[in-house]
Amino acid sequence: FYLKQGLKLDYYLPLVGGMLLGKQHQAKYGDVNYWTKSLIRENPKKRVLMSTSFGNVSLLLLEHNLVEEFYKNTNMYEKDRFVMYNFLRAFGNGILFMEGDRWKLHRRILSDAINFENLKKMTPIVMEAIKEHFDEMTQQKRLNKVGIMNEFQKITGDIVLKAFFGSTFSKEIFYGKPLTIFLANYFEDVTTQPLRNPLTFLIGPQIIDYNLTANDRRVNGQTKALKDLARKTIEKRRKEAEGAYSKGEDRKDLLDFILNYNAKNKDDPLSDEEIIDTFITVFLAGMDTTSHLLGLAVYYLWKYPEMELTMIISS
16 A cells, blocks of 8 residues: 555564664664654654664654555554553553543543533642742752753642642652652653663563563562552542542642542442543643643744734733
8 A cells, every 4th residue: 555655665674673673772872763753853744754664664754644544444453562562551541542431431531521611620629739849949049041842841840739639639749759740750661661671672571570670670569569559549539439429529739530430330330440541641741742832832822922022912
């Protein structure tokens, strides 16, 4: 299909293919996707990136027509087991990897929870997170030199934590760091973990389960500790809320909404593993994309001050 459209391999290497390139660029540039981004910058009209991966062709679809074709013919494709394996271990029970009726259930619950009216109710949570963060920056005298992307990651991450688990959970110190900072770093660790173990290129990604390297023991231990913390929080909230949902009391956050659903649908509830992996999915999706969007918005307003003035006047 792709060759008939005049597309060709961008990178070829027997066996490991582009995975080796990703490992090299992670070590050199600190970015496993450096090669991908460079090719797109050099050729903005590029439709698809093609490389090899363990003897198979690996595709990164860039053009919306090709993405549409993929979703119409998913039976013709196979998910990259190397890339997907660690994500499935970390949050494979969330909506991102669900299929069929289970995916529909997750989508329905999240759609009901994250609608316009419920988002409006979260406005105080957003304002609280922003105020706390700026108060902290003021006390630490960090307002004169701001790493804007990092600061937005902290704010958006804190908002997602509070919106899902409540204010108490967001104040947790985990592995010596605020939970928001830990989670941001954790996603990078999960993404690059297979690349840091040379045996994955010879045996496959499942080798990381055996804790043979210090990095695998560290990341696997963090995954277990994170899920244990979330599981204890869910159980504690479940006990605290017994009877509250049947009385129609207001739901304070997304976890309340899910537990309320479970209380009313005992024949088909979300399991604790599904709740935990949904939280990790929502955190990663909400924190990273939103912080980058806000960071780029601030950058371009700084670069084009006349647009900033237009926004101020129109508001």
